[in-house]
Each structure stands twice: as C-alpha cells, then as structure tokens.
Amino acid sequence: MKAKAMQAICKKMLKWTSAPTAEVRIHSFRQGLTRFADNSITQNVQELTDGVTFTARFGNRIGSASSTSVDDASLKRVVSEAERVARAVNPDKDLLPFLGMKKYKKMLGFVRKTADTGPDFRARQVGKVIKAAKAKRLTTAGIYSNSVARIAIANTAGLFVTHANSNASTSITMMTKDSAGWASDGHRDIDKIPIKNVIDTAIDKALKSHKPKAIKPGKYTVILEPDAVSNLLLFLAWGGLNGLALYEKRSCFSGMQNKLVVNPKITLTDDAYHPLQNGMPFDWEGMPRQAVTLIEKGRFIDGVYDRGTAKKAKKKPTGHGQPQPNTWGAFPGNMVVEPGDATLDEMIASLDRGILVTQFHYTNIINPKKLDITGMTRSGTFWVEKGKIKYPIKNMRFTQGVPLALRNVRMVGKDLKNASSLFGGGFVVPPLMIKDFTFSSGTDF
Amino acid sequence: MKKLCNIALTTAKAKRATYADIRVIFNTVEDVSMKNGRPDVSYREINGFGVRVIVNGAWGFSSSSKVAPAQVRKTTLEAVEIARQAAKFQRKPIRLAKEPTYVDFWATPYIEDPFDVPVDEKLGLLSEIDKILRRNKKVINATGNLHAWREHQWMATSEGSFIEQILLRSGCGYSAETSNGKILQKRSYPCAFGRQCVTAGYEYVRAAKLIENAARTRDEAVALLTAPVCPSGKRDTIIEGSMLALQIHESCGHPTELDRVLGHEANYAGRSFITTDKPGKLKYGSDVVNIVADSTMPMGLATFGYDDDAVRAQRYYVVENGLYKHYFTNRDLAHHAGEKRSRGCNRAHGYSKIPMIRMINLSLLPGDWEYDDLLADTEGGLVMEMNKSWSIDQMRINFQFGCEAAWEIKNGKKGKLYRDPTYQGKTVEFWNSCDAICNNKYWHPWGVVNCGKGQPGQTAEMTHGCAPSRFRNLQVGIAR
Known part of the structure; x- marks a missing residue:
C-alpha cells in the first residue's frame, strides 16, 4: 500500500469516529521467500498483508481494534469495535495524550529493486547455492528472501508519519553426513548481498566440521562470531535495557547507572541510523527515535524508554515505545556494538586455547535477574590451539550469565555484521573473544 | 465462498x-x-x-x-x-x-x-x-x-x-x-x-x-524469594503435567515431524535424531511410555476435522510400549516414511503461510499410579512443576528445562520448596528412565500456543495431555 492510500484511510477513520481522541496505525507487508533443502527448492512463497489498527479514547478509557481488511465497511466496523471496547474498559490513569507531529530524521530504508525482485531472481540465486553444494558433494538447505514493509501512524493530535523499508536476506546451511556449516547475510539493498561469500563460508565451515571430536564441558575462552554475539545481546535487550524493567528493578542493570557493569572494551548504543541498521525514525507512539548510548566503555549509561515509563522514572522518552496502553515498556531493537581493531583471523591467531563458535541455537533465560541463559552451539564449532583452528568439536550446551560474559570480554573484532539468531536480533555486532565462558554439557553430534 | x-x-x-x-x-x-x-x-x-x-x-x-x-x-x-x-x-x-x-x-x-x-x-x-x-x-x-x-x-x-x-x-x-x-x-x-x-x-x-x-x-x-536454590545432582524426579507437556513437545513432538527428519528445517528449527531407519526399532522410552498423536481429542488446540491438506483427522501411536512407531506426515512427504496415506499433520499459520508439517496434539497416555502413592514411593526425590525455560539442541537430543518451583519429597509428601529448579538430559535416556505415570484422574490437556517453525516463521498451537510422571536419576540443578 502506498503512503497516500494510507493517509486517505487515516483521514477517513479519524473522521468517522465519535471518540474525542483517536489514533490509526497501518501496516503493509509484502514478502517473497524461496526455501530450499536437500539440494532442491522445497517451498516458494509470497505474502501480501495489509492491516489497520484503530485506537479510540474516551477520556482515560482506551480500546483498540484491528483488521487485515481495509475496505470501507471493514474500516467502519474496526472504528466501532474500538469504540465499543473503549467504552467498556476501566479508566487508566497512566494514559498520556496522543503525540502531535515532531521533527524526524530521514533514513535510508527503502531500495526499490529489493521490493520489486520476484521469484525468478530468487530462484537464480538459490540455483547458485545448490550448484556449489553439488560441486562439493554437500547437501544444502536455506532461504533467499526479499520484503518490503510500510507503516503509517496518524492521530487526532495532528500526527501523520510514514516509513518504508526493504530487506533482503539469505542464510545457508551446508552439510556433510556428520557436519554442518552455516552463514548468512542481509541488507536493505538486494544487490549488496554477497551471495558467493555466504556460500563459500558455509561450505568452508561444513568441510572443516567433518569428524568432530567431543571435548569436556567446562570453562573455555571463546571467540563468538557475530551471530552468536547477537544471540547474547537479544536477552540483554529484553531483560536488561528495557526502561520499564529498569524502573521495576527487574533488570540486571537496575541501580547500576554510571557503574562499570561490563568490560571497558564494550560500548553499546541503540542506533537505528547506523548504516548497517534497518530501523525506523519513530516509535509506535510517534516519538522520534533517538540514538541512545546504553553502555559506554563498560559503564552502564541507561536503557530505552517509552513515554509512560519515562514519566514515572523521571527520564526522557527515547523513541522506543509501543502503542498505548503499553504495559511492556521499550525495546532497543537497533543495537550496535562499537568495533575493536582486530580481524577475526587476528583474534583466532591470538588465542592460545579455546573454542570458535559460529552460532547458538535455541537459547533461553534461566535466571531473568542475573540474565543467566542456556543454549547450544550449532553449525560450526571448532577447537583453537596456539592461534590455529585445530579440529571441529561436537556441539555443547552453554550456561552463562550475559553480563558476566561481557565482563570477561578480552578482544573486540573490527568487522561489523547485522546479525540475528533463532528468536530475533538484527543487531550490528563484531566478533568477541570472551574468557571463562561456561559449557555445561555436550551432545552427540 | x-x-x-x-x-x-x-x-x-x-x-x-x-x-x-x-x-x-x-x-x-x-x-x-x-x-x-x-x-x-x-x-x-x-x-x-x-x-x-x-x-x-x-x-x-x-x-x-x-x-x-x-x-x-x-x-x-x-x-x-x-x-x-x-x-x-x-x-x-x-x-x-x-x-x-x-x-x-x-x-x-x-x-x-x-x-x-x-x-x-x-x-x-x-x-x-x-x-x-x-x-x-x-x-x-x-x-x-x-x-x-x-x-x-x-x-x-x-x-x-x-x-x-x-x-x-x-x-x-x-x-x-x-x-x-x-x-x-x-x-x-x-x-x-x-x-x-x-x-x-x-x-x-x-x-x-x-x-x-x-x-x-x-x-x-x-x-x-526465600526458598533455597534447587540442589544439583542426580535425583528421582516427579515431573508435573505443567512441565511434562513441554518435554513431550520438544523431545518427542518436534523430532517426530517428518520434514525435520528429511532436513527441510536444517537451516532453521533443526533436524531430528529419529532418522527413517528408526521407526519400529528405536526403544524411545520405557515400556510404560505410550505417546499418541490425536487431532480428534476433545479440547485440543490441534483438534480439527481436516488438516490444511484436506486430510481427515486421525489418532495413532507415535510411541507404543516404549517403541517408536510413526511420524507426523503430510501428503507431500508421507511416501518418504514408506506410507501411502498422510497422517493429517499439514497445517499453516493462518491464511498467509504455506501449510507445512506441524505436530498435532501429542499426549502421554496415563498410567495406573495414584499421585499420593507415587510421592510415597519416591522418598528423597523431587517434584518439579510448571515450565519456566526451555532449550534443546537442533537434533533434539540434549535438553535443559527450567521450572517455576520444585519441592523435596519427605515422609511421602511434598516438603521444602526450592527455587530455580532445572533439569537436563538426553531424550532417549530420559524417556527410558520413566518408570511410573499417574492415572487418568491426574491426566490433563496442556495447550502450547507459541510453537515456532519455518522460514518465513509460522506459529502453531497444539495440546499435550499428560499426568505427573517419575523419572529415575535425573540430572537436576544448574550445571556449571
């Protein structure tokens, strides 16, 4: 859906409502994704979804309704359902007035070619992956995807903002009978995905992972590649840096402002405007999204705040909020770790004994206050000795506190990647070398 | 229409x-x-x-x-x-x-x-x-x-x-x-x-x-808040249904999905240790372990008339008397398991996603134990209740679960409360260590509403019925 069509819907709905104040949020999403496994395309799909959410307010009573149908009859029903709900709920004294227009930064979010790419291009890219796998007698599985998303927010306080972004991504697993190697990349510009590099990396890891040896669980120095680092940070974002968690003293960093909480080599920001990020310039309340320093040279500065929490905590909102009534808080979804000065090869060369981890799998929180998490290594785990990768090792379970791991950082890599994990991410991170990383058990492969 | x-x-x-x-x-x-x-x-x-x-x-x-x-x-x-x-x-x-x-x-x-x-x-x-x-x-x-x-x-x-x-x-x-x-x-x-x-x-x-x-x-x-941390070590443990349901889901449900077995999820959710040579041969659990797939069960979240392949709902044993028997299949992949008919497990997340093999309702059948008798028979053991965290490797072998609460078993009853209980193990060893399952008075259907799989990601819902069950010599406590 184009911005003009979104604006027209917003105007109509705000005109139809009998609520004194109201807000409309519209999203439009189109994605094409080609999935392959066993050296064959197994799934090739396209999705087109439009949706509108209407929030009606009668004083301190608020209610929302939404629909994926955007014809007039459906839109009128959505307005009336939101009003019905709003009239039924208890007053909420924590509600704030809707926000009017603010100044927003421009950002590079949308590349036309990425949005317009069809299944023929994706099939050709996947063809390259399958051909490379067959040439090395490997089995491959993965995806090649492109998408475009546009959102708009408008309200009776005069707000109308819209933003579009595009995204293309690939992730590839290459397998022998007893090993796997994985690599991925993504960018708003589909032409900037280095498909050959991704293929070569996955193949290299799969071949090097052949005949893995078991090692004993225990504490080891690890080099975590960016996708594994992103996995750790995801839990920090959820449990550590949400302003509401800090205010409610649920965060591992509650009461730690301006204190050294991790190694001074770590500086962490949330910066939607970083060239490798793909965020939006406002949040779901219409607040301009700010670049926020979360940790500076190891000292905890602060988290991110929605308007409601900021008011309670006597902070300034940072533009990371959810729509009201927001009982969840704020999320730093565009985190960036400041790079160091060593390449991954230099980090490996400087490691006397330890483990190189490609990615983690199925990680979860054990202790939310200490932010102890557990998960498995996956698709490329190697023993490093005297500066060289010696042999592949069988996958292991780690059980580790995230703040403690960041305290134990010994080196920060210089090459940044926008990296994700099974449950999310999209953080711009370098590889990290971490001392005393705890592995609690092993598995059979 | x-x-x-x-x-x-x-x-x-x-x-x-x-x-x-x-x-x-x-x-x-x-x-x-x-x-x-x-x-x-x-x-x-x-x-x-x-x-x-x-x-x-x-x-x-x-x-x-x-x-x-x-x-x-x-x-x-x-x-x-x-x-x-x-x-x-x-x-x-x-x-x-x-x-x-x-x-x-x-x-x-x-x-x-x-x-x-x-x-x-x-x-x-x-x-x-x-x-x-x-x-x-x-x-x-x-x-x-x-x-x-x-x-x-x-x-x-x-x-x-x-x-x-x-x-x-x-x-x-x-x-x-x-x-x-x-x-x-x-x-x-x-x-x-x-x-x-x-x-x-x-x-x-x-x-x-x-x-x-x-x-x-x-x-x-x-x-x-004032309870001691759950001790570490090997303990006979009674796992309540509110935890055991997710154990069934992660360690039996997912590895039973035939698309995972064939490598279709190799790049994302993962594969399965139950390769196509295993049905009819793998001693998945002890003799008391009977696990049934059933999209006809009352109140199940994966209860329907027909799946998204237009295949009629079915009920069948996945594990019978401990022996692994059948996968979750769809019309497209059933022949890879040597089967002529789909078992009706093709499901999509709403209109916007392509149907794929998803586990249907999967339940551990009740045994014959009274709950109080089981407590009395597990002196020195633990009771663990309500899942708090979960993690399992991509082949579904090594798992670790955290629970909201645990109790020691003393004098045949639930005694001291423990916080932060966890247990870990390997799937086949775990289910073979099961020696007692409570009877149908204690059997309850537990819904799972956040099961993720596939690229693009899909969410599915399903139900796991089970009763409190005992597992011998389980590794409990946070291993470090």
Whole structure:
C-alpha cells in the first residue's frame, strides 16, 4: 500500500469516529521467500498483508481494534469495535495524550529493486547455492528472501508519519553426513548481498566440521562470531535495557547507572541510523527515535524508554515505545556494538586455547535477574590451539550469565555484521573473544 | 465462498496446474488483559486467503489479505509463476499421497461463546484476581489474560474437496512476579506464559477456578524469594503435567515431524535424531511410555476435522510400549516414511503461510499410579512443576528445562520448596528412565500456543495431555 492510500484511510477513520481522541496505525507487508533443502527448492512463497489498527479514547478509557481488511465497511466496523471496547474498559490513569507531529530524521530504508525482485531472481540465486553444494558433494538447505514493509501512524493530535523499508536476506546451511556449516547475510539493498561469500563460508565451515571430536564441558575462552554475539545481546535487550524493567528493578542493570557493569572494551548504543541498521525514525507512539548510548566503555549509561515509563522514572522518552496502553515498556531493537581493531583471523591467531563458535541455537533465560541463559552451539564449532583452528568439536550446551560474559570480554573484532539468531536480533555486532565462558554439557553430534 | 474459491481453482487449472487449493480464513481474536490493574483490550480480525498450486511438479504459494475476486485471480497467477520458478531447481516432482475427497462442515463444540461475554465482565474477573495477587507488596507484577479466538475457514481443492470448519479457542491465565531486589520469581496459573488455551467456549474459563487459586499462586511466588536454590545432582524426579507437556513437545513432538527428519528445517528449527531407519526399532522410552498423536481429542488446540491438506483427522501411536512407531506426515512427504496415506499433520499459520508439517496434539497416555502413592514411593526425590525455560539442541537430543518451583519429597509428601529448579538430559535416556505415570484422574490437556517453525516463521498451537510422571536419576540443578 502506498503512503497516500494510507493517509486517505487515516483521514477517513479519524473522521468517522465519535471518540474525542483517536489514533490509526497501518501496516503493509509484502514478502517473497524461496526455501530450499536437500539440494532442491522445497517451498516458494509470497505474502501480501495489509492491516489497520484503530485506537479510540474516551477520556482515560482506551480500546483498540484491528483488521487485515481495509475496505470501507471493514474500516467502519474496526472504528466501532474500538469504540465499543473503549467504552467498556476501566479508566487508566497512566494514559498520556496522543503525540502531535515532531521533527524526524530521514533514513535510508527503502531500495526499490529489493521490493520489486520476484521469484525468478530468487530462484537464480538459490540455483547458485545448490550448484556449489553439488560441486562439493554437500547437501544444502536455506532461504533467499526479499520484503518490503510500510507503516503509517496518524492521530487526532495532528500526527501523520510514514516509513518504508526493504530487506533482503539469505542464510545457508551446508552439510556433510556428520557436519554442518552455516552463514548468512542481509541488507536493505538486494544487490549488496554477497551471495558467493555466504556460500563459500558455509561450505568452508561444513568441510572443516567433518569428524568432530567431543571435548569436556567446562570453562573455555571463546571467540563468538557475530551471530552468536547477537544471540547474547537479544536477552540483554529484553531483560536488561528495557526502561520499564529498569524502573521495576527487574533488570540486571537496575541501580547500576554510571557503574562499570561490563568490560571497558564494550560500548553499546541503540542506533537505528547506523548504516548497517534497518530501523525506523519513530516509535509506535510517534516519538522520534533517538540514538541512545546504553553502555559506554563498560559503564552502564541507561536503557530505552517509552513515554509512560519515562514519566514515572523521571527520564526522557527515547523513541522506543509501543502503542498505548503499553504495559511492556521499550525495546532497543537497533543495537550496535562499537568495533575493536582486530580481524577475526587476528583474534583466532591470538588465542592460545579455546573454542570458535559460529552460532547458538535455541537459547533461553534461566535466571531473568542475573540474565543467566542456556543454549547450544550449532553449525560450526571448532577447537583453537596456539592461534590455529585445530579440529571441529561436537556441539555443547552453554550456561552463562550475559553480563558476566561481557565482563570477561578480552578482544573486540573490527568487522561489523547485522546479525540475528533463532528468536530475533538484527543487531550490528563484531566478533568477541570472551574468557571463562561456561559449557555445561555436550551432545552427540 | 464456493464461487470465490472456484476462481482460484479454474485460474490455476487454465495455467496447467496439476493440483490447486485455496484456503480462505476469517479469524476473530479478542484479548482482554490486565497488568497491575491497567486494562488492555484488543479486538482483531485477521482475514485473507492463500492459494497453493503444483505446476511442473513444484509447489507455488501466494497469499493476500484482500479477499476479492480480482485479487484471488491475481494471487493465483502469482502462485503459478512462483511454482514455475521453483520447478527449475526441483529435484523430484511433488507426489501427493491419495486421500478421499470430502464435502463437509466441521466445528469444535462449545457451550458459551466467549465473544458473547461482555468485556466489562471479563475485566471484572481480571480485576478481582489482580487485587488478590497484589495483596502482598513483594508482588511487583500481576498479569492476567482472557483470550478468545474464532477461526472460520473454507478450503477447496482441485480434487473436489470443499470443507468449511469453525475452530473456537478459549484461554485464561495469570501470574504473579515477585522480587526482593535481588531475586525475581514467578508463579503462574493454570500454566506459564500467559494462559492455558483449549478448543472450547467460555465455560472453560468459568470452570478454571481462577479466583480459588490466586492466593496460593501469590503466596508461592512470595515464598520462592526465600526458598533455597534447587540442589544439583542426580535425583528421582516427579515431573508435573505443567512441565511434562513441554518435554513431550520438544523431545518427542518436534523430532517426530517428518520434514525435520528429511532436513527441510536444517537451516532453521533443526533436524531430528529419529532418522527413517528408526521407526519400529528405536526403544524411545520405557515400556510404560505410550505417546499418541490425536487431532480428534476433545479440547485440543490441534483438534480439527481436516488438516490444511484436506486430510481427515486421525489418532495413532507415535510411541507404543516404549517403541517408536510413526511420524507426523503430510501428503507431500508421507511416501518418504514408506506410507501411502498422510497422517493429517499439514497445517499453516493462518491464511498467509504455506501449510507445512506441524505436530498435532501429542499426549502421554496415563498410567495406573495414584499421585499420593507415587510421592510415597519416591522418598528423597523431587517434584518439579510448571515450565519456566526451555532449550534443546537442533537434533533434539540434549535438553535443559527450567521450572517455576520444585519441592523435596519427605515422609511421602511434598516438603521444602526450592527455587530455580532445572533439569537436563538426553531424550532417549530420559524417556527410558520413566518408570511410573499417574492415572487418568491426574491426566490433563496442556495447550502450547507459541510453537515456532519455518522460514518465513509460522506459529502453531497444539495440546499435550499428560499426568505427573517419575523419572529415575535425573540430572537436576544448574550445571556449571
């Protein structure tokens, strides 16, 4: 859906409502994704979804309704359902007035070619992956995807903002009978995905992972590649840096402002405007999204705040909020770790004994206050000795506190990647070398 | 609706599709929630359709939220083009297992439509629970939710099936999160992660004893703040149904999905240790372990008349007397398991996603133990209740679960309360260590509402029935 069509819907709905104040949020999403496994395309799909959410307010009573149908009859029903709900709920004294227009930064979010790419291009890219796998007698599985998303927010306080972004991504697993190697990349510009590099990396890891040896669980120095680092940070974002968690003293960093909480080599920001990020310039309340320093040279500065929490905590909102009534808080979804000065090869060369981890799998929180998490290594785990990768090792379970791991950082890599994990991410991170990383058990492969 | 569906089928046929189906889905969802007295109510309509075709032996799928004749035609043509592109790198043409065609209407039974219950009545119930939970100042967050979901779907296939189904789900739940500044603890009711869901009406919520259990839930959450950490070591452990359900899900359900076995999830959710040579040979569990897949069971979240392949719902043993027997399959992949008919496990997340193999309801059949007898027979052991965290490797072998609470077993009864209990193990060893399962008085269906799989990601719901069961020499406590 184009911005003009979104604006027209917003105007109509705000005109139809009998609520004194109201807000409309519209999203439009189109994605094409080609999935392959066993050296064959197994799934090739396209999705087109439009949706509108209407929030009606009668004083301190608020209610929302939404629909994926955007014809007039459906839109009128959505307005009336939101009003019905709003009239039924208890007053909420924590509600704030809707926000009017603010100044927003421009950002590079949308590349036309990425949005317009069809299944023929994706099939050709996947063809390259399958051909490379067959040439090395490997089995491959993965995806090649492109998408475009546009959102708009408008309200009776005069707000109308819209933003579009595009995204293309690939992730590839290459397998022998007893090993796997994985690599991925993504960018708003589909032409900037280095498909050959991704293929070569996955193949290299799969071949090097052949005949893995078991090692004993225990504490080891690890080099975590960016996708594994992103996995750790995801839990920090959820449990550590949400302003509401800090205010409610649920965060591992509650009461730690301006204190050294991790190694001074770590500086962490949330910066939607970083060239490798793909965020939006406002949040779901219409607040301009700010670049926020979360940790500076190891000292905890602060988290991110929605308007409601900021008011309670006597902070300034940072533009990371959810729509009201927001009982969840704020999320730093565009985190960036400041790079160091060593390449991954230099980090490996400087490691006397330890483990190189490609990615983690199925990680979860054990202790939310200490932010102890557990998960498995996956698709490329190697023993490093005297500066060289010696042999592949069988996958292991780690059980580790995230703040403690960041305290134990010994080196920060210089090459940044926008990296994700099974449950999310999209953080711009370098590889990290971490001392005393705890592995609690092993598995059979 | 038939006319709309026929547009897709005739358009696909004209473009030489050898198979086509269309699913039109109208979902209505209502969530009434409360956190620390603040209400949050949302009403959602999620409407759209998805068209699936086989052209040149390959699948193509396209979907749209715009349910209109012209859009159905356009989306079908897109699906055809997508299939043509996929066929260029398709190793073998798709083969669909045979299934009779059906023209049918099917719906989950209910007594009281949850959408007819006024929002203010629901908020009143949550408000009452909220007051009880927050009577102790150690409770920093009291959250509650009442959920209603109606899925109205029509499916038409080029083979002649036309199936209309209405699935109605109701759910409820709450939790109390406590803190003393250093430790965070939580107790939930009836289960963790927001709510317990079933296919039923609001009668389920009325019978759930929400008010009656609120004070106990709060008091246990407070007591956990001063409880000792669960000891580490090997212990005979009784795992309650509220935890065991997820154990069934992760260590039996997922590795039983045939697409995972064949490597289709190798890049994302993972594969399976139960390779195609294992059915009929793998001693998956002890003799008392009987695990049944069943999309016909009352109240199950994966209970339906027909799956998204238009295959009729079925019930069968996955594990019988400890022996591994059958996978979850669909029409496309069933022949890889040497089977002529799909077991009816193809499911999609709404209209917008392509159906894929998802576990259906999967339950551990009850044994013959009385709960008190089992406690008395497990002196020195532990009881663990309610899942708090989960993690398992991508082949589904090494797992670790955390629970909300544990108790020592002393003098044949639940004794001291422990906080932060965890246990870990390997799947086959674990299920072979099961030596006692409580009887059907203690058997309960537990809903899972957040099962993720696939790229693009899909969420599915299913139910795992089970009763408290004992596992010998389980590794408990956080290993470091």
